[in-house]
Amino acid sequence: MKIKSNATPLELSSPFYLANEQFCHDFERFIASKQGKVKGVYNAWSYSIYGKIETGKAWDLKYKKATYSGGSIWFSSKYQNLLTLAEWKCHDFGTNDTSFVVRKKKFLDLLNPSFSKVDTHENYVIKAKKGKPRVLPQLVSILKPLFESKEIYKITCKNNTLIIELRNEGHHFDIFNQLIQLS
Structure with missing residues (x-):
């Protein structure tokens, strides 16, 4: 399997999306260099990726x-974890x-x-x-x-x-x- 994006079309130009995408591609390349397998998903807010190598x-x-x-779009990023x-x-x-x-x-x-x-x-x-x-x-x-x-x-x-x-x-x-x- 591959690591896939599950982002909405509005997220695709976000700098957070691009950073997460790069992180996931780097991970995918590293695991491939070890002849391993990967799977996972990413978007602007998160990623969840897995790799297995021998x-x-x-x-x-x-x-x-x-x-x-906190569930409100009105709060600034200082209320995010x-x-x-x-x-x-x-x-x-x-x-x-x-x-x-x-x-x-x-x-x-x-x-x-x-x-x-x-x-x-x-x-x-x-x-x-x-x-x-x-x-x-x-x-x-x-x-x-x-x-x-x-x-x-x-x-x-x-x-x-x-x-x-x-x-x-x-x-x-x-x-x-x-x-x-x-x-």
Whole structure:
């Protein structure tokens, strides 16, 4: 399948539509370069796109953007909410040694001894069964720019499936390409 526009004719000249269209075309080209498959839709307000590639392991990529408003066309854009997220999921990641979760630190984590600080990023904590996983230092090193920009929302590894959730508007294909080498 392809990524398709579901925009109304009035949206086609919108700069928001053109930006979303470019984002989706770049995604489509990247997935095609990896002999993967894509599907999804976009318009001036949102996109919801998915890609699947095989690099020795199966990777699913999902990018979503949604603009929510208070329901009135009279309100300015300051009353609109924007959600942008990316999710990279690797099946059969090969970390049978442990399950873990890395996420942004919350105030109450100070009271919970099951969470410990991620060594190089004080704004993030980790909760792991059986101690810190062997793959964590490499993973943190590859994702360092995303940790520093605080775009990492959560990283979960459970049942051999790695899920990296981001809150951003970028593709970060360069970082994703490094992850492929790790898995």
